[in-house]
Amino acid sequence: MVVGFCVGEISLTELTFISDKMPQVGEYVTVDYDGKKVLGMVENLVRGNDALNIDLHDVDAIQTIARIGGSDYYIKGKVKLLGDVNDNLKLPRTPALPGTPIKLADKEILNEVFKVKNPIRLGTLVNQSDIEVNVEGNPILNRHLAILAMTGAGKSNTVAVLMDQLLSYSVPIFVFDMHGEYRDADFPNGDVNVIQPKINPVYMSIHEIRRLVSIPNSAVIQERFFRRAFNKAQSMVSGATAHTSNFLQLIVDILTKEANFDEDGNVGANVDKRIVDVINKVEDAMDKYGNLFDNNKGNILTTIKVGQVNVLDLSQTDESVAEVLVSHILRNALQRRKNYFHGGSDKTLDHPVFFVIEEAHILAPNKRDSQSKHWIQRVAREGRKFGLGLCLVSQSPKTVDHDALSQMNNMIILRLVEPEDQRHVQSASESLSKDLINQLPSLNVGEAIVLGLMSKVPTLVKIDEFKGRRTGGDLDIIGDLASFNESEEEEIESQERESLDLGYDY
Template sequence: MIIGRCIGETSPTEVNFISDEMPQVGEYVCLNYDDKQVLGMIETMVRGNVSLNEDIYNPATVKMITEIEGTESYIKGKVRILGDVNDHLKLPRTPAPPGTPVELANKEILKDVFKVKNPLKLGSLINQKDIDVEVNANSILTRHLAILAMTGAGKSNTVSVLIDGMLDYDVPVFVFDMHGEYKDAEFKNGEVNVIKPSINPRYMSFNEIKKLANISKNAFKQERYFRRAFKKANKLVEEGAASTNNFLMIIKGVLIEMGNDEELSAGEKNDILGVLNKVDDLIEKYANLFDTNRGNILGNIQIGKANVLDLSQTDEYAAEVLVSHILRNSLQRRKNYFNKSSNETLEFPVFFILEEAHILAPKRRESDSKFWIQRVAREGRKFGLGLCLVSQSPKTVDQDALSQMNNMIILRLVEPDDQRHVQSASESLSEDLVKQLPSLNVGEAVLLGLMTKVPTLVKIDEFKGRMYGGDIDVIGEIAKYKKDSKEELKQQEEDLMNLGYDY
C-alpha cells in the first residue's frame, strides 16, 4: 500500500515524504529503487496548510482563509532508513530518487525482520499488534541492557517479562531487589529463590568492611589501624590460631591488644579507641547483615531460577556493599573458572538485574558498587556475566556505566534532562525518537541495540504472574483503615457491655 512519495533532497539515512493519508509514527515502510528493497521507520509526522502559516497572527484571517479554502492540509513525514531488506539490513550507498513511492511494509517482511536467534518475546508492535517483537536473548546477556522510564511507566512489568523470558532458557537470573517487588513473584518458566542479604565477613574485602564501619577516606590514622587489625585477623584465621565463627570479634580483639601497647602515645591510643567504637557500632548496626556460618553468597545461586536478593530492609550502605561484594566475587570467580587459576570458581554465567541503578551507580558520587558495576559492564561479557540496569532517574545514573549498556528498553520519559542523558549514552537514539518518549503510554517502549535488528516501538506484554511494585490504592487503604478502626471500637464497646459496664 503506497502512503506517499519522497520529496526534496534525500540521503542514504533519511528521506522526507508527502502523503494523502496520516500514517503513524513508528510504522515501518519500504522504498523500492535501484533493485533494492529498503526498510525504513516513520519517525515524525506533521500536518500543515500552506495558506495558514505561522506568520498569521489574526484569528479572523485564519477563519476567512478556512471559509474560502476549506480545511484541506498537507501531511508530511520523515523516514529513518534502516537498511536493505535483501542485504542483511545494510544501509544503502545511494539515496532514493525524489518521487519514489513510500509503501507500508507487509507482514512477511516484518516477521522476517523480527526473526532472531535465541528469541525472547517482549511484546508486539504498537501499530501492528499481530506482529510479535522478539529480541535476541544472547545479545542481552553478552552486551548488557538498560531499562529506563519515569515512575509508573511500566518498568517492573517489563523486568518481570524479561525475567520470565530468561528463565525459559534456564538462565540463572540474579535480582538485586531494592523494594521487595520480586521475592514473592510467580513466574511461568521458573521458581523464585530468595537469598538472604547476609555475608560472612571472612569473605569481605577491607574496603567493604571499612565502608560499613563508617571510616572515611580522610580518617587516615583510623584507616591505618583498622587495616592492620583486618590483616592480623585474616592471618590468625589462615594460621588456624582463631576461628572464623566471629571474624569481627577477632578484629576487635586485635584492636584491644594494639591499644594495650604501653609504648603508644595517648593520641595513638585515642585513635585506636575511636576505631574500636566504630567496630562496636558496626557489629551492633549490621548484626543481621553478618552471618559467620554461611559460605560464599554466590553458592546460593541456582540455575533456572530467579535468584532474588531481598534488599528492602537494608540501608543504602549495606546495599552498596552487597552489590560490590557479589559483583567483585562473581567476576573474579568467573575469571578463575576460565583461567583455571583457582578452585574458587563460579561455574556458570549469571544475568544480574540491578534495580535503582541511580543509587547503586550514581553519577556524581564515587562508590564501590559503581566501581564494580563499571568493571562488570566492561569485562563481564568475556566471562558470561550480563548486567541489566533499571532506573526511573536516568539523568543521575553514571554515564560510563550507562554507555556500556548496548541494549536499551526506554519507556515513557518526560524530563528533558533524562532524555538528553539517555541520548548521549546511546548512538541509536535519534533526536526524532527522543521526541516520541513523552507521548508513550504505560507499557509502551522504544527498543534499541544489538538485541534487535531495527529500532522498534513496542507494546510490552502484560506479565501474567503475581508480582508487586504497582501503585498503592491510597484511598482504598485509608477507607479500609477507617472501617477496621470502627469495627475494632464497636467490638471494644460490646466487650465492655458483656462485662457489665454501662458504656
C-alpha cells in the same frame, strides 16, 4: 499501500515525504529503487495547510479559509532508513530519487525482521498488534541492557516479562531487589531463590571492610593496626576457632588485648591512643553494619541456582549496606569468572550470570563515587568477556552514572517526560535519534522504544503483560484507609456491645 512520496534532498539515512494519508509514527515503510527494497521507520509527522500558514494573523480570514478549504491539508513526515531487506539490512550506497513512492511494509517483511535465533518475546508492535516483537537473547546477556522509564510507565512489568523469557533458556538471573518486589514473585518459566543479604567475612577483602570502618588511606598507622587485627581475626574464623558470630567484635577483642588497657578497662599512660581510635571506628561500624555478617554463611555466589531468579532481598537494608553487598558480589563474580576462564585458582564461578540492578541511580550514582558504582562500571566494561551480563533499571535516568549507562548496548525506554532525563539517555546511546527522543513523552503505559544490538531495527513495542505474580506497584491508599476506618468502627461497636452486656448504659 502507498503512503507518500519522497521530496526534497534525500540522504542515505533519512528522507522526507509528503502524503495525503496519515501514517503513524513508528510504522515501518519500504522504498523501492535501484533494485533495492529499503526498510524505514516513520519517526516524525506534521500536518499543515498552505493557506493557513503561520504568517496569517486575521482570525476572521482563518475561520473563512478553514470553512471553505479546510480539507486542503498536507502531511509531511520523516523516515529513518534502516537498510535493504534483501541485503541483511545493509544501508544502500545510493539515495532514492525525489518522487519515489513510499509504501507500508508488508507483514511478511516485518515477521522476517523480527525473526531471530534465540527469541526473547517482548510484546507486539504498537501500531500492528498482529506483529510479534522478538529480540535476540545473546546480545542482552553479552552486551548489557538498560530499562529506563518514569515512575508508573510499566518498568517493573517490563523487567518481569524479560526475566521470565530468559528463564525459558535456563539463564541464572541475580536480582539486587531494593524494594522486595520479587522475593514472593511467581514466574511461569522458573522458580525464585531468595538469598539473604549476609556476607561471610572470610570472603571479604580487607579493603572492603576497611571502608566500612572508615579508615582512610592516609591513616597509615591506623591501617597497620587494623590490618594486623583483621588478618588474625580472619585466620581464627577460617580455622573455626572463633566463638563469636560477630566478626567485627572479634577484631575489637584482638585490638583491645593489644592496646594494654588497665585493670578497669580505662585508657592509661601505656595505651596507644591510635589503637583506641581504631577500636572506636570498628565499634561505630558494628552499630551500623553488625547485622551484615554471618560467619556460618557460604559464599553468596555458590547459592545461585541456574534457571531461577535469584533474589537478594535488600528491602530491609539501608543504602550503605546495599552498596557493600553489590560491590562485594560483583567483585567476586568477576574474579571467579576470570579464574574459570584462565585457571590459576579453584575459586571459580562455573556458569554465566545475568545481574539485574534495580534502582541503578542509587547504586551507580552519576555525581557521587561509591564502590558499588566502581564495580558496576567494571562489570559493564569487562563482564561480556566472561559471561557476566548487566541490566540497569531506573526511573531517574539522569542520575545514573553516564559511563555505566553508555556501556549498555541495548535499551528499553518507556515513557520519559523530563527533558534532562531524555538528554542524558540520548547522550549515552548512539542509536537514539532526536526524533525518537521526542516520542518518549507520548508513549502510553507499557509502550517502549527498543533499540540496540538485540534488535535489528529500532522498534516501538507494546510490552506484554506479565502473566505471573509479583509485588510492588502503587498502593491502594484510599482502599486501605476505608478498611482501617471500617475496622475502627467495628471495634467501637464491639466494645459498646460488651459494655451493654456488662450492664453499663450509654
